[in-house]
Amino acid sequence: MNDLHVFHIIHIMKHIMDTEKISKKYTFVKILLAIAAIALFGVWLWFSPPGIFGKADAVGYAVCHQIPERSFIIGERVFPLCARCSGMYLGAFIGFLFQLKRKRHGDLPPKKLWFVFGALFLFFAVDGSNSYLHFFENAPSLYEPNNNLRLISGLGLGVGMAAVLYPIFHQTMWKDWIEQPSLSSYVDVIKLVLLNAIMFFVVNSGIMPVMFLMALISTGTIVYMLSLIYTILVTMILKKENIFSTISDTKWMVLAGFCCAIAQIALMDFIRFKLTGTWAGFSF
Numbered sequence: 001m002n003d004l005h006v007f008h009i010i011h012i013m014k015h016i017m018d019t020e021k022i023s024k025k026y027t028f029v030k031i032l033l034a035i036a037a038i039a040l041f042g043v044w045l046w047f048s049p050p051g052i053f054g055k056a057d058a059v060g061y062a063v064c065h066q067i068p069e070r071s072f073i074i075g076e077r078v079f080p081l082c083a084r085c086s087g088m089y090l091g092a093f094i095g096f097l098f099q100l101k102r103k104r105h106g107d108l109p110p111k112k113l114w115f116v117f118g119a120l121f122l123f124f125a126v127d128g129s130n131s132y133l134h135f136f137e138n139a140p141s142l143y144e145p146n147n148n149l150r151l152i153s154g155l156g157l158g159v160g161m162a163a164v165l166y167p168i169f170h171q172t173m174w175k176d177w178i179e180q181p182s183l184s185s186y187v188d189v190i191k192l193v194l195l196n197a198i199m200f201f202v203v204n205s206g207i208m209p210v211m212f213l214m215a216l217i218s219t220g221t222i223v224y225m226l227s228l229i230y231t232i233l234v235t236m237i238l239k240k241e242n243i244f245s246t247i248s249d250t251k252w253m254v255l256a257g258f259c260c261a262i263a264q265i266a267l268m269d270f271i272r273f274k275l276t277g278t279w280a281g282f283s284f
Helices: 003-047 052-061 083-099 111-133 147-173 186-203 208-237 248-276
Strands: 105-107 178-181
Touching: 003 248, 052 208, 052 248, 083 111, 083 147, 083 186, 083 208, 105 147, 111 147, 111 186, 147 186, 147 208, 186 208, 208 248
Parallel strands: 105 178
Antiparallel strands: none
């Protein structure tokens, strides 16, 4: 055996050993990630209010003022999110659900639809600002705000959020993402408006089991959206864009995103509770 053959054998063995080291390193990181996810979620479950609705309240507590007067009521309980935030996340839920039929479509909506989403955002901003002015006595305002207007403005913005986030996820994760928009026509927008109208009447139905379900869906969508956003960010930070082929391939990125989402919710809960000393919503 000549020196050249020996060199090749040593090089191959070194490559195998390096590969094994990398594999062991990634296995260790994955184990740590799984432990972190379980620990974070467990700690948050332990310290947040009891019961499934208590957990929903704690999720809403991290992102919403939860002012009772600006929220819908279920029996004797206040929604875990105010009317506007409830609409925003229920609208996002509808938007994501609607786009599921367009698998891996990664293009943003065409320009002709952006004025629609722009108008929905403008209404959200105007109604939100007008509503905010009513915190101050004798402050000028455009009209008398109410929870139904807050709900409508939230539903519109939520659909727009889903219209942007859904394709960004696909164009970030998949190596075979489709260069077509998941929302491409005015027909799609009309369908979403009709679905939002149904959601509006469902929230106003007064049927307690249905309203409880809407409350849980809205707060569940918060966790889903944060996990999605952080999954995208983690994937980009680790430079793993466009390498995944199946949902199973993304599981560790998704778990990392979920960890970040729970960490943010837990941190915001902790800060707010330390400042206020109560799990109740703000009052004015």
